[in-house]
Amino acid sequence: MSASLPSVVFLDRDGTIIEDAHFINDPNAVRLIPGAAKAIAALNNGKIPVVVVTNQSGIARGLITQAQYEAVRAASEEMLGAEGARIDRSYFCPHHPDVSGPCECRKPASKMFRDALGDFGVTAEKAAYIGDRWRDVAASKELGGRGILISSPMTSDEDRRRAREMDIEDAADLQEAVSRLLSLTEGGAPK
Numbered sequence: 001m002s003a004s005l006p007s008v009v010f011l012d013r014d015g016t017i018i019e020d021a022h023f024i025n026d027p028n029a030v031r032l033i034p035g036a037a038k039a040i041a042a043l044n045n046g047k048i049p050v051v052v053v054t055n056q057s058g059i060a061r062g063l064i065t066q067a068q069y070e071a072v073r074a075a076s077e078e079m080l081g082a083e084g085a086r087i088d089r090s091y092f093c094p095h096h097p098d099v100s101g102p103c104e105c106r107k108p109a110s111k112m113f114r115d116a117l118g119d120f121g122v123t124a125e126k127a128a129y130i131g132d133r134w135r136d137v138a139a140s141k142e143l144g145g146r147g148i149l150i151s152s153p154m155t156s157d158e159d160r161r162r163a164r165e166m167d168i169e170d171a172a173d174l175q176e177a178v179s180r181l182l183s184l185t186e187g188g189a190p191k
C-alpha cells in the first residue's frame with residue numbers, strides 16, 4: 001500500500017506547538033517549542049492545511065477569559081509567522097465536564113475534528129492527528145487517519161499505554177512526527 005501526503009494535519013497546541021504553561025492566559029508567556037515552527041512551515045510548503053485543535057478548559061474554570069485565549073492564540077501565531085510558519089485555522093473547546101457539563105467538543109471527543117474536516121472539505125481517511133496526550137490522537141481511531149503521540153513533560157505513562165493499545169504511533173516531537181508524515185512511506189524510510 002502506498003502512502004500519500006495527509007489531507008489535513010491536526011495539531012494540539014499546548015505541549016505540542018507552545019510550551020504548556022498550564023492554563024496560559026498571558027500572551028507574553030508564550031514560548032514556542034524548538035523545532036515546532038520549522039515543522040509547521042514544512043507542512044505549509046506541502047500545501048497541507050494545518051489546523052490547531054485545543055482543549056481550553058481554563059475558560060470554563062474561570063482561569064482564562066475568551067479574550068485572553070484569543071490573545072495567546074494571536075501571540076503564538078505571530079511568533080510562528082516570524083519563523084515562516086502559518087496555522088490555517090484554530091478550534092478550541094472552552095468547556096470542562098465538572099464545570100460546564102458534558103460537551104461534544106472536548107478531546108478525546110471528535111466534534112472539533114469533524115467540524116474542521118467539513119470546513120476544509122477533506123475526508124478523515126488521510127488526516128493526521130498529532131499531540132502530546134492520548135486524547136489528542138484518539139479521534140484517529142473513531143474518524144480514520146493517522147495519530148502520532150509525541151512527548152512533552154505532560155505526556156503520562158497512561159497516555160502512552162492507551163495509545164499503544166490502540167496501535168497509535170509515537171514520535172519524540174512535532175518535528176519528528178512531521179518528517180515522518182512527509183516522507184511518503186509507511187515505515188518512515190525515504191521512498
Ligand SMILES: [Mg+2]
Nearest residue numbers: 012014015132
Ligand atoms: Mg497538549
Ligand SMILES: [Zn+2]
Nearest residue numbers: 093103105106
Ligand atoms: Zn467542549
